[in-house]
Amino acid sequence: GDSVTQMEGPVTLSEEAFLTINCTYTATGYPSLFWYVQYPGEGLQLLLKATKADDKGSNKGFEATYRKETTSFHLEKGSVQVSDSAVYFCALSDKGGSEKLVFGKGMKLTVNP
Amino acid sequence: DVKVTQSSRYLVKRTGEKVFLECVQDMDHENMFWYRQDPGLGLRLIYFSYDVKMKEKGDIPEGYSVSREKKERFSLILESASTNQTSMYLCASSQPGQTNEKLFFGSGTQLSVL
Numbered sequence: 001g002d003s004v005t006q007m008e009g010p011v012t013l014s015e016e017a018f019l020t021i022n023c024t025y026t027a028t029g030y031p032s033l034f035w036y037v038q039y040p041g042e043g044l045q046l047l048l049k050a051t052k053a054d055d056k057g058s059n060k061g062f063e064a065t066y067r068k069e070t071t072s073f074h075l076e077k078g079s080v081q082v083s084d085s086a087v088y089f090c091a092l093s094d095k096g097g098s099e100k101l102v103f104g105k106g107m108k109l110t111v112n113p
Numbered sequence: 114d115v116k117v118t119q120s121s122r123y124l125v126k127r128t129g130e131k132v133f134l135e136c137v138q139d140m141d142h143e144n145m146f147w148y149r150q151d152p153g154l155g156l157r158l159i160y161f162s163y164d165v166k167m168k169e170k171g172d173i174p175e176g177y178s179v180s181r182e183k184k185e186r187f188s189l190i191l192e193s194a195s196t197n198q199t200s201m202y203l204c205a206s207s208q209p210g211q212t213n214e215k216l217f218f219g220s221g222t223q224l225s226v227l
Binding site for chain 1: 117148153154155156157158161171203205215216217218219220221
């Protein structure tokens with residue numbers, strides 16, 4: 001079945017550091033790929049998405065590019081802030097929309113001032 | 114913006130009790146979902162519903178049932194709670210077919226079964 005493998009952490013960075021969170025996937029078709037973020041005490045919210053190969057999703061300074069050849073969707077940010085401290089989840093949907101998303105295990109990021 | 118409201122933030126129940134977790138969304142979404150979130154396991158889908166009175170099993174439905182009598186409300190039922198059902202439960206909703214379709218999550222219910 002479909003699956004998502006991501007860095008699990010936890011990871012601690014200093015403010016303004018560069019962030020990469022690796023995510024690779026296994027799917028039979030051509031899935032849509034997502035990054036969701038969960039801030040402390042809150043539910044998950046969509047950070048960015050990409051629906052086809054070579055698409056780049058971006059939001060709040062975060063970026064991820066859908067790489068079909070390496071089945072990857074790594075999340076990057078050039079300069080993290082304390083407010084980026086959260087748990088990050090990579091996910092895929094083989095139906096293109098939000099039905100039956102398959103999530104990775106999540107990675108907790110802490111950014112120190 | 115869409116609001117997904119879960120009735121309790123924290124809940125403590127005893128083994129064998131029947132437990133109801135309630136979720137309400139205010140944007141007329143067709144799809145609603147129940148996930149559980151456990152450290153090291155991420156989110157796992159328990160059940161989802163794509164219409165009133167319709168439901169489909171997710172990846173881990175054992176020990177759970179659901180009810181969707183009204184479009185805005187999706188209930189998760191633990192018929193006889195067990196300690197291995199101690200977890201964070203997340204409800205979500207979405208409207209299929211939209212260009213910007215995405216899941217909207219509630220803040221979660223942390224259930225402890227003693």
